[in-house]
Amino acid sequence: MGRLQEHPVVQFRRGKKVTIYFDGKPMEAYEGETVAAALYANGVRIFSRSFKYHRPRGFFCAIGKCSSCMMEVDGIPNVRTCKVYVRDGMQIRSQNSYPDVNNDILGVFDRLDFMFPHGFHYKKFIRPSFLRLFFVNSMRKFTGLGNFPKEEIKERGREETLECDIAIIGAGPAGLSSAIYAGELGADICLMDENPRVGGQLVKQTHRFFGSAEHGAGTRGIKIAENLEKKVREFDNVNISLNTGVFGIYDGTIGAVKDNTLIEIKPKKIIIATGAYERTLIFENNDLPGVYGAGGVQTLMNVYGVKPGDTGLIVGSGNVGLILTYQLLQAGVDVAGIVEAMPVIGGYFVHAAKVRRLGIPIYTSHTIKKAYGSKRVEGAQIVALDDKWQEVPGSERDISCDFICISVGLSPTHELLYQAGAEMRFVPELGGFVPVRNRYMETSREGVYVAGDAAGIEEASTAMIEGRIAGLDSAIKLGYGDKEAEEMRDKFVSDLEEMRRGPFGARILKGLEKVVV
Amino acid sequence: MKMKADVAVIGGGVTGLSIAYNLAKQGIEKVVVLEKRYLGAGSSGRCAGGIREQFSTEPMIKLARKSLDMYEKLSDELNFNILFRQGGYLFLAFNEDDMSEIREHVRLQNSLGVGSRIVTPEEAREIFPELNTDGMVGGAFNRRDGIAFPFPVVWGYARAGERLGVEIRKFTEVRDIIVENGSVKGVVAGEERIDCDFVVNAAGGWSKKIYEMAGLKSFNTPVKHEILATEPLKPFLEPMIVNISAGLYFNQSMRGEIIGGIGTHSEPSTDVSSSFEFVKKFAREIVRLVPKIRGVKVLRQWAGLYDMTPDAQPVLGETEIEGFIQANGFSGHGFMLAPVVGELIAKLIATGKVDPLIRPFGFNRFRDGIEPEHTVVG
Numbered sequence: 001m002g003r004l005q006e007h008p009v010v011q012f013r014r015g016k017k018v019t020i021y022f023d024g025k026p027m028e029a030y031e032g033e034t035v036a037a038a039l040y041a042n043g044v045r046i047f048s049r050s051f052k053y054h055r056p057r058g059f060f061c062a063i064g065k066c067s068s069c070m071m072e073v074d075g076i077p078n079v080r081t082c083k084v085y086v087r088d089g090m091q092i093r094s095q096n097s098y099p100d101v102n103n104d105i106l107g108v109f110d111r112l113d114f115m116f117p118h119g120f121h122y123k124k125f126i127r128p129s130f131l132r133l134f135f136v137n138s139m140r141k142f143t144g145l146g147n148f149p150k151e152e153i154k155e156r157g158r159e160e161t162l163e164c165d166i167a168i169i170g171a172g173p174a175g176l177s178s179a180i181y182a183g184e185l186g187a188d189i190c191l192m193d194e195n196p197r198v199g200g201q202l203v204k205q206t207h208r209f210f211g212s213a214e215h216g217a218g219t220r221g222i223k224i225a226e227n228l229e230k231k232v233r234e235f236d237n238v239n240i241s242l243n244t245g246v247f248g249i250y251d252g253t254i255g256a257v258k259d260n261t262l263i264e265i266k267p268k269k270i271i272i273a274t275g276a277y278e279r280t281l282i283f284e285n286n287d288l289p290g291v292y293g294a295g296g297v298q299t300l301m302n303v304y305g306v307k308p309g310d311t312g313l314i315v316g317s318g319n320v321g322l323i324l325t326y327q328l329l330q331a332g333v334d335v336a337g338i339v340e341a342m343p344v345i346g347g348y349f350v351h352a353a354k355v356r357r358l359g360i361p362i363y364t365s366h367t368i369k370k371a372y373g374s375k376r377v378e379g380a381q382i383v384a385l386d387d388k389w390q391e392v393p394g395s396e397r398d399i400s401c402d403f404i405c406i407s408v409g410l411s412p413t414h415e416l417l418y419q420a421g422a423e424m425r426f427v428p429e430l431g432g433f434v435p436v437r438n439r440y441m442e443t444s445r446e447g448v449y450v451a452g453d454a455a456g457i458e459e460a461s462t463a464m465i466e467g468r469i470a471g472l473d474s475a476i477k478l479g480y481g482d483k484e485a486e487e488m489r490d491k492f493v494s495d496l497e498e499m500r501r502g503p504f505g506a507r508i509l510k511g512l513e514k515v516v517v
Numbered sequence: 518m519k520m521k522a523d524v525a526v527i528g529g530g531v532t533g534l535s536i537a538y539n540l541a542k543q544g545i546e547k548v549v550v551l552e553k554r555y556l557g558a559g560s561s562g563r564c565a566g567g568i569r570e571q572f573s574t575e576p577m578i579k580l581a582r583k584s585l586d587m588y589e590k591l592s593d594e595l596n597f598n599i600l601f602r603q604g605g606y607l608f609l610a611f612n613e614d615d616m617s618e619i620r621e622h623v624r625l626q627n628s629l630g631v632g633s634r635i636v637t638p639e640e641a642r643e644i645f646p647e648l649n650t651d652g653m654v655g656g657a658f659n660r661r662d663g664i665a666f667p668f669p670v671v672w673g674y675a676r677a678g679e680r681l682g683v684e685i686r687k688f689t690e691v692r693d694i695i696v697e698n699g700s701v702k703g704v705v706a707g708e709e710r711i712d713c714d715f716v717v718n719a720a721g722g723w724s725k726k727i728y729e730m731a732g733l734k735s736f737n738t739p740v741k742h743e744i745l746a747t748e749p750l751k752p753f754l755e756p757m758i759v760n761i762s763a764g765l766y767f768n769q770s771m772r773g774e775i776i777g778g779i780g781t782h783s784e785p786s787t788d789v790s791s792s793f794e795f796v797k798k799f800a801r802e803i804v805r806l807v808p809k810i811r812g813v814k815v816l817r818q819w820a821g822l823y824d825m826t827p828d829a830q831p832v833l834g835e836t837e838i839e840g841f842i843q844a845n846g847f848s849g850h851g852f853m854l855a856p857v858v859g860e861l862i863a864k865l866i867a868t869g870k871v872d873p874l875i876r877p878f879g880f881n882r883f884r885d886g887i888e889p890e891h892t893v894v895g
């Protein structure tokens with residue numbers, strides 16, 4: 001019911017039909033779908049309940065970065081369901097709810113929130129001591145998410161050690177480009193991604209890209225990903241390891257997990273190209289199922305062909321918000337409007353014009369005030385902002401919608417960079433914490449490189465060039481390539497400078513000044 | 518600038534803060550705690566929170582027993598809920614040698630009034646049904662042992678101390694100790710000199726440096742100890758479990774996380790970086806003991822310091838330098854000893870009386886023979 005059958009751009013090739021069980025209830029799913037997508041297609045909106053107030057939880061980012069979608073899968077607790085594929089007979093259970101996830105009696109905690117301010121458990125219920133003991137014991141029962149596994153996993157865990165010249169973490173446009181250019185020079189490469197396919201964010205970009213033709217503009221994002229994948233698979237010296245999540249960098253050694261195998265990778269150089277995660281926004285009920293990251297909705301719709309709802313409200317009018325609006329309409333989903341806090345539209349004029357032509361209202365100098373609904377989004381209230389960013393009293397207006405997409409920007413992933421020991425700085429122009437690096441993308445930690453959105457939020461085009469530079473430089477430092485390779489690397493450095501010369505590059509350049517040494 | 522205090526306590530961990538609180542309680546007016554970073558920045562904010570009275574030597578059993586008594590009432594005393602929970606400590610042995618040691622320890626503990634008892638592998642499974650008893654020889658269980666959450670203990674002592682007039686200075690590093698004619702005259706903290714009659718060395722893994730500032734050579738050495746936490750789960754584990762043969766321990770925190778460690782390092786160092794070796798070693802051992810835990814994910818890992826002494830027992834009390842008081846060398850047991858140490862060190866400073874409970878832990882004992890503590894785990 002919730003699956004798209006036709007789409008003007010994408011053809012959904014669904015796998016074999018299988019049956020999965022949600023809290024014991026059979027549901028139809030297709031191989032190649034994630035558990036989250038399959039449940040959503042079957043109308044399931046509440047996956048679990050939250051830790052403290054037992055508020056309903058659904059998915060948010062759909063790329064494994066927010067932990068909002070955790071459920072018990074085949075007896076294993078706290079599985080991010082947006083990252084596992086369905087299997088015939090799979091048993092999926094909601095967590096932290098009784099008697100069921102739609103009617104959770106502990107939902108009353110949400111109404112009693114005044115009793116539990118932050119840190120309440122240290123300061124309340126101390127005396128008399130017999131009551132404290134009762135309280136500590138009772139409170140304990142309410143803690144924890146998910147149950148201890150009921151069965152032992154039968155398959156034994158394995159350990160593997162790998163050595164390579166360059167380990168590349170993340171196979172989005174940046175990581176793929178690093179692999180191609182370093183691979184070309186002959187370096188021995190290990191390219192890892194936690195997702196089951198390469199391409200990173202590109203796999204959901206069904207639109208034609210902006211930017212210069214030389215760097216893929218005019219081509220659809222999904223096509224760019226296909227081209228990069230085809231190219232990278234030509235190299236025997238590039239070992240692509242998918243479903244491989246890197247969890248740590250220990251003094252130059254990488255720790256990763258692939259299915260049941262713990263992998264220890266000892267590379268000579270590391271390129272961190274882990275992309276970014278979506279930001280959220282603070283407003284009343286911003287955690288209701290139905291409030292999603294823009295990228296999450298794209299993943300659901302463009303990768304798995306599942307309809308996010310009937311009518312969406314978009315928050316943020318940057319390129320992502322504008323493009324998403326267009327993609328929703330393409331898929332036959334209505335858009336009630338776009339809300340933008342700034343007095344002007346954030347994205348490119350061409351995208352905005354297209355959206356306007358289709359009759360979608362753009363509310364500039366407005367923000368979202370609250371979402372309506374108790375178990376899922378049933379509407380939203382927006383409000384006008386004055387020139388001091390204050391709400392204009394009386395300007396509230398209700399919008400009828402059943403889902404809300406937050407597209408207020410991305411923040412670079414920084415965890416692995418910190419672990420690697422790179423010096424980090426907070427640079428608002430680049431989206432958050434980013435590493436200090438030289439013009440060849442090497443961080444303050446020798447041999448550790450960064451590329452793409454992880455180095456600062458920009459575009460796929462710049463991500464690819466940064467990836468090439470990091471790939472070339474790390475291989476050159478290991479003795480691969482010749483004078484020509486060095487010239488190529490330096491040419492890409494000047495290409496980047498060229499690309500950033502436009503009006504949209506000014507902010508980026510200001511940010512880069514703070515971290516490029 | 519110059520300031521005058523009665524007592525300067527070096528270290529804003531659980532030991533220093535407990536001592537400061539107890540000093541104020543005893544009526545000492547000017548107590549200042551000097552902490553080079555934030556409260557709990559040392560091992561106190563990194564430990565597993567285990568509290569027990571099952572030890573292997575008479576002085577440790579007596580000291581720990583008294584501390585456990587005090588933990589039972591600590592939330593009331595501090596007016597802060599430290600989330601203390603008595604789920605017991607279950608020691609397990611996987612070879613005859615370890616088991617015969619456990620038997621000996623339990624005999625000694627029982628003779629001193631501790632209610633520990635020997636358990637068979639079957640009885641261990643009754644206490645925690647998820648245990649794999651293959652190769653297990655037996656163990657010991659004491660219902661009265663437990664865990665508390667370390668942060669509220671640290672904050673609780675700090676708040677209660679401040680209410681009584683203790684001054685706490687964070688981000689203030691002690692750089693020198695002033696000793697004249699064999700007695701303490703003051704400390705240099707940050708840019709300032711603080712005159713005082715007593716200096717307490719409660720600097721945890723950095724205690725050796727503090728001794729050196731006063732010109733004393735100590736036997737203390739810092740050693741890295743690593744620990745990790747899994748995702749939080751509904752309660753399924755009551756006691757702290759210790760596999761004495763593997764050096765592994767773990768419990769379930771009030772939030773539901775499995776918190777545990779395993780001995781991995783022995784070389785002296787103040788490095789607290791996390792290692793891959795540790796996660797692998799911990800995972801292997803805990804899965805062997807609790808096979809179903811394989812489906813549970815590790816959320817984070819970190820490390821702290823054990824301040825080790827030659828006999829793995831603390832250094833408590835006076836030194837040949839008058840006014841230079843020790844409360845360090847706690848190896849893996851400083852958290853559980855903090856209440857008793859605070860009270861008795863404060864009493865020593867306020868009255869000059871060395872309580873019989875701390876007498877065996879004098880600084881000079883290493884010049885005589887050594888009887889080490891055998892159970893150096895959480």
Ligand SMILES: Cc1cc2nc3c(=O)[nH]c(=O)nc-3n(C[C@H](O)[C@H](O)[C@H](O)COP(=O)(O)OP(=O)(O)OC[C@H]3O[C@@H](n4cnc5c(N)ncnc54)[C@H](O)[C@@H]3O)c2cc1C
Pocket residue numbers: 169170171172173174175192193194195198199200201202205208209210211244245246247273274275276294295298319320321323324413451452453454458459460461462463
């Ligand atoms: C809606 C939308 C529209 C866009 N439109 C355009 C456009 O028109 N033109 C343009 O140039 N750009 C566009 N972009 C931006 C572009 O998609 C990104 O800038 C680009 O994808 C960044 O590439 P990347 O390789 O740095 O990161 P990503 O593409 O995010 O790839 C990062 C990869 O790293 C993997 N990863 C992360 N952490 C780990 C880990 N610990 N272990 C293993 N793998 C890990 C992830 O699974 C992911 O595959 C758009 C973005 C969005 C969201």
Ligand SMILES: Cc1cc2nc3c(=O)[nH]c(=O)nc-3n(C[C@H](O)[C@H](O)[C@H](O)COP(=O)(O)OP(=O)(O)OC[C@H]3O[C@@H](n4cnc5c(N)ncnc54)[C@H](O)[C@@H]3O)c2cc1C
Pocket residue numbers: 527528529530531532533551552553554555556557558559560561562563564565566567568689690691692719720721722723742743744778820821822823844845847848849850851852853854894895
């Ligand atoms: C992983 C781990 C698990 C543990 N588990 C347990 C357990 O289960 N049960 C238990 O009882 N114990 C346990 N321990 C041991 C326990 O944590 C310590 O013994 C205890 O916290 C010591 O407290 P402290 O206040 O003496 O030292 P710390 O907490 O280390 O405090 C010392 C403080 O002194 C400060 N300092 C150092 N030098 C200076 C200076 N020059 N000037 C100013 N300040 C300075 C430091 O910044 C630090 O904050 C564990 C330890 C670790 C590392």
Ligand code: FES
Pocket residue numbers: 058059060061062063064065066067068069070080081082083
């Ligand atoms: S982690 Fe699955 S939705 Fe974010």
